[in-house]
Amino acid sequence: MGEFELIRRYFQRPPRRDDVVLGSGDDCALLAVPAGELLAVSTDTLVSGVHFFAEVDPRALGHKALAVNLSDLAAMGATARWASLALTLPVVDEAWVAAFAEGFLALADEHQVELIGGDMTRGPLSITVTIQGTVPQEGALRRSGASPGDDLYVSGALGGAALALQHLLGKRSLSAEILAPLRRALEWPQPRLALGEGLRGLASAALDLSDGLASDLRHLLAASGVGAEVALEQIPLPAPLGALPPEEAWALALAGGDDYELCFSAPPQQAAAIQALAARLACPVTLIGRITERAGELRWQHSGQPVAPHWQGWDHFKEAP
Ligand SMILES: [Mg+2]
Structure with a gap:
């Protein structure tokens, strides 16, 4: 089956949004950006062997390829609208493509995102998604708006995906019962779009x-020119991390990566509104610290005592820890 036939069979669907003037099938899609709003655009690539195991469930991979892009829109407080997809495949495996498309399109439907085009080529397995959304002119949540005295929050729980990855890499052995929810966090992350939209006008900065x-x-x-202090005992951990020695749990929760939760700051007077939003969305939001004055100074504390960190976030251009 050729590229066009695969795309037609598994990715092409009737139009789903009336802001898509022209969808896939021409040289470009034509999209209508609502008056008074800004276009929010982000792109992310997942490469086999770097971001995922080649043998991962293709349905989960389709979900995650879109989810990590939607997470960037969530961080800006943007409303998701359109996605395009570039898929590079070593061989044309129709069952694989069908399952990938199913995972991708199910998440797209959940967030009213329309796939408006893309490309399929032969080569080492990799996936690039470009996501587009819109945000009111003054409504975008930027990284640069935090002020000293603001509260600092995270959504959800941190470190579950990293713990699942350690198991899959053979560095730890978890029971099937403990692994299942952690593996869901790793392979089926849920982008926090409703939280991001709800934080417009409440949060001062987010990512x-x-x-x-x-x-x-x-x-x-760095973007806000401020510092922060974080209370380690406040970091929300999934239950299996709570059972680990604290140093190990913190390393996973703070430097493991792949969480796709939001981190944001907000003036203290917004605390009640933020907790009300979290309750309405059934999305846990935890106060973990506060923004301080000294630019770039990040202080970790436990029960008020300073803790020297030995952990560091993931960096593709450094050696793995
Ligand atoms: Mg991001």
């Missing part, structure tokens, strides 16, 4: 956690 809080938070601090 999503892909490499681990310890390194991602530094980006927010």
Whole structure:
């Protein structure tokens, strides 16, 4: 089966959004950006053997390829609208493509995202998704808005995906019962779009956690020209991490990566509104510290005592820890 036939059979569907003036099938898609809104665009590539195991369930891979992109829109407070997909495959395996498309399109439907085009080529397995959304002119959550005295929060729990990865790499052995929910966090991350939209006007700065809080938070601090102190006992951990020695749990939760939760700052007077939003969305949000004045200074504490970190977030251009 050729490229066009595969695309037609597994990816092409009737139009789903009326802001798509022209969908896939021409040289470009034509999209209508609502008046008064800005286009929010992000792109992410997943490479076999780097970001995922070649033998991973293709349905999960389709989900995750879109999820990690949607997470970037969530971090900006943007509303998701359109995606395009570039798929490079070593061989044309129709069952694989069908399952990949199923995972991708199921998540797209969940967030009313329309696939508006893409490309399929032969080569080492890799997936590039470009996601587009919109955000009101003054509504975007940037990394640069945090001020000293702001509270610092994270959504969900951190480190579960990293613990599952350690098991899959043979560095730890977890029971099937403990592994199942952690593996779901790793392979089926849920982008926090509703939380991001709800934080417009409440949060002062935000980003999503892909490499681990310890390194991602530094980006927010650098962009805002501020520092932070984080209370380690407040970091939300999935139950299996709570059972580990604290140093090991912190390393996973702060430097393991692949969490796709939001980290954000907000003035203390927004605390009640933020907890009300979290309750309405049934999305846990935890206060983990506060923004301080010293630019770039990130202080870790436990019960008020300083803790020297030995962990570091994931960096593709450094050696693995
Ligand atoms: Mg991001």
